[in-house]
Amino acid sequence: MTHLQHFGRFFGRGFGPQGWGRPDYRWNYEWQKPAIYQQAVRELEQAGFDLLIIEDALSLGSPETLNLRVNPAYGGPKHDPLLLAPYLFGVTSHLGVAPTVNAGAYPPYLAARQFATLQHLSDNRFGVNVVTDVKSARHFGLPELGHDAAYDRAEEWLGGIRRLWHSWGEGAHVNDRQTGQFADASKLDAFHHQGEYFNFDGPLNALPFEAAAGDPTVVSPGGSGRSLGFAGANSDVQLALAPLSIDSVTAYRAKIHAAAARAGRLPSAINILFVIKPEIVDSDEEVDRIVAATRRPSDDVLREILAAQSSDLETDLTVLDIDHSIGPGVFGKHVSQGTVNNLVGAAGDIESDTLRQIATRKASKGRISDKSGFVGTAAQFADFFEELGEGADNDGFIINGDLHPVTVHRMLDQLCPSCGTAESCGTPSAAAGCART
Ligand SMILES: Cc1cc2nc3c(=O)[nH]c(=O)nc-3n(C[C@H](O)[C@H](O)[C@H](O)COP(=O)(O)O)c2cc1C
Numbered sequence: 001m002t003h004l005q006h007f008g009r010f011f012g013r014g015f016g017p018q019g020w021g022r023p024d025y026r027w028n029y030e031w032q033k034p035a036i037y038q039q040a041v042r043e044l045e046q047a048g049f050d051l052l053i054i055e056d057a058l059s060l061g062s063p064e065t066l067n068l069r070v071n072p073a074y075g076g077p078k079h080d081p082l083l084l085a086p087y088l089f090g091v092t093s094h095l096g097v098a099p100t101v102n103a104g105a106y107p108p109y110l111a112a113r114q115f116a117t118l119q120h121l122s123d124n125r126f127g128v129n130v131v132t133d134v135k136s137a138r139h140f141g142l143p144e145l146g147h148d149a150a151y152d153r154a155e156e157w158l159g160g161i162r163r164l165w166h167s168w169g170e171g172a173h174v175n176d177r178q179t180g181q182f183a184d185a186s187k188l189d190a191f192h193h194q195g196e197y198f199n200f201d202g203p204l205n206a207l208p209f210e211a212a213a214g215d216p217t218v219v220s221p222g223g224s225g226r227s228l229g230f231a232g233a234n235s236d237v238q239l240a241l242a243p244l245s246i247d248s249v250t251a252y253r254a255k256i257h258a259a260a261a262r263a264g265r266l267p268s269a270i271n272i273l274f275v276i277k278p279e280i281v282d283s284d285e286e287v288d289r290i291v292a293a294t295r296r297p298s299d300d301v302l303r304e305i306l307a308a309q310s311s312d313l314e315t316d317l318t319v320l321d322i323d324h325s326i327g328p329g330v331f332g333k334h335v336s337q338g339t340v341n342n343l344v345g346a347a348g349d350i351e352s353d354t355l356r357q358i359a360t361r362k363a364s365k366g367r368i369s370d371k372s373g374f375v376g377t378a379a380q381f382a383d384f385f386e387e388l389g390e391g392a393d394n395d396g397f398i399i400n401g402d403l404h405p406v407t408v409h410r411m412l413d414q415l416c417p418s419c420g421t422a423e424s425c426g427t428p429s430a431a432a433g434c435a436r437t
Contacts, residue, residue: 004390006396008051008273009044010239011403015054016098018402034087040408041088045095047416051273052088053219053239053398054081056100058136062334065314066154073313082114089122098127098219098237101168103143103154104137108193109200111157112164116206117215124209127217127237130154132152132227135334148226153197158218158234160193160200165215167191167203231270232259239398240274244384245371249274249392273398274388279375280414281364288368297363305359309343322355327427350435378414 015037019025030036041052060069062078069076081099088097101111118126132150137143145153174185188203209215220231221239231238233345240250251298252274257267281287297305299322306317316329328350331340344350345361366373369380401407 003386005389005394006050006271006273008053008096008396008398009049009403009408010275011054011081012277013075013402014056014078015081015084016076017073019404019406020073024406029404034084036405037084037088037403038091039405040093040403041092041097043405043408043412045092047098047412049095050396051096051098051127051217051237052403053127053397054097054099054198054403055129056131057133058102058105059139061135061314068311068314068316072307072311073243074308078091080364083163085118085126086121089125090377092125093123094125096125096127096171096217097122098129098217100129100131102131102133102136103157104132104142104150105140107200107427108157108160108198109164109204112204113160113206113317115161116165116204116209119209119213120207124213127219129219129221129239130158130230130234131221147224148271151222151226151230154165155230155234156195156197160195160198162215163189163191163193164202164204165209168208173208177378222279228255228259229262231256232261233263235270238272240268240272242274244274244388245277245362246388246391249388249394253392253394271395273396274394276397277374277400278368278381278411280378280381280411281375282414283377287369287377287380291365291367291373292376294363294365297360301363302356302359305362306340306355309359309362309401311342313339317355320355322359325352325354327351348394378417381415 002298008027015031017031019029020031028036044052057078060066068074069097082101084099085099088095105209107113115126115128132147132154134144134147135148137145168183169187169189174181174184176182193202195201204252217236218234219237219239220227221241222228222230223241228238238256240249240252240256242248253272256270256272260267260270270385281290298332302322303318310317313331313335315335317326317330320326320330328340340350343362344353344358348358348361364373365375367380368374368376368384385397399411401411
């Protein structure tokens with residue numbers, strides 16, 4: 001591999017009972033305890049992964065649809081990923097960990113102080129995946145902002161946090177045991193921030209970061225025009241959800257780079273990682289078997305898909321007749337058009353498609369070798385990663401999945417079989433290269 005890329009893991013269903021119903025997870029499956037996550041991150045680090053991002057949702061959703069979340073343990077309950085981070089730092093030495101943080105949930109002073117503490121405790125490996133979901137505002141006694149206003153608030157929030165982080169000026173931390181002076185208060189910035197969404201005072205009651213370390217990493221996952229503007233101005237890492245062709249990746253990167261330039265930053269300041277959920281198997285025959293099996297999914301598989309979609313959409317699709325068209329009226333006001341489009345897919349039609357047709361399309365899998373999907377052997381994925389690195393100058397990938405040792409181990413066993421024994425695999429971002437060893 002000539003074009004070095006970064007690999008990260010997106011713990012896509014967050015710090016909750018993601019594997020609760022799975023028979024292969026039952027042994028020692030204590031999702032509330034740190035051990036399973038600690039084992040998984042050790043393996044990710046050994047395989048050369050750079051970054052772990054932990055998904056989060058603050059709320060269990062609307063009161064009317066709570067059962068869709070908690071009954072199958074899909075999407076809730078969830079514990080706070082920020083508090084899992086120190087346990088993961090404790091067993092790794094260079095993996096970055098970025099829990100998801102909603103900019104509406106932590107007031108800037110509290111956020112700045114907690115994040116600074118975690119940056120120090122982790123030896124500068126902390127990051128935050130900044131999200132702006134507004135549906136949980138009622139749990140905090142806050143007004144539900146509009147989409148773009150939530151990004152405006154997040155921008156003010158982050159600006160305030162950065163100002164607090166830098167409220168210890170040059171030379172403020174004296175640290176001179178001979179003179180007995182620890183710090184120089186004249187170099188602290190006791191500023192007052194009065195903004196549209198927040199007002200608070202500095203300076204921050206936490207030590208500044210060492211110059212070489214820099215601020216914690218800011219990750220952003222949004223895809224709208226407003227959120228790409230946020231990324232251009234603020235992010236170190238953008239999580240990109242887009243078709244994974246050379247043209248599409250090139251076009252997405254150009255949009256982010258243009259947003260960075262508009263904010264007066266260098267395009268190279270942002271690493272753009274494309275989200276992928278690979279299904280890595282042993283042989284071409286297995287790829288064929290899996291792809292063929294998804295063409296005629298069983299009712300059990302379809303029901304599982306509908307249960308997961310029901311939780312995400314906060315709309316119970318499992319009680320509807322699977323062989324009738326559903327129509328747009330089934331969804332409440334809380335479900336956006338984009339979410340419905342995503343459910344139905346580009347080839348579908350919400351007016352006429354039956355639920356069976358919709359779920360069957362969701363079940364359908366394709367081959368990475370012909371770009372019809374994401375089932376393939378490790379070598380085929382390595383080719384694919386390499387092609388996007390060289391053809392689209394791609395910065396890397398974020399591999400979506402859970403953080404159970406079983407799935408992480410299975411993935412790495414295929415993608416990076418010699419990790420843990422070969423020195424070369426302990427270097428950052430060696431994962432796809434290892435698929436070739
Ligand atoms: C890879 C990825 C990860 C995301 N993780 C979260 C998350 O953990 N919590 C959350 O509330 N939203 C998450 N989102 C949703 C985004 O924050 C955002 O709301 C969504 O992509 C819609 O984009 P927009 O805000 O630009 O309209 C994620 C999106 C993507 C693509």
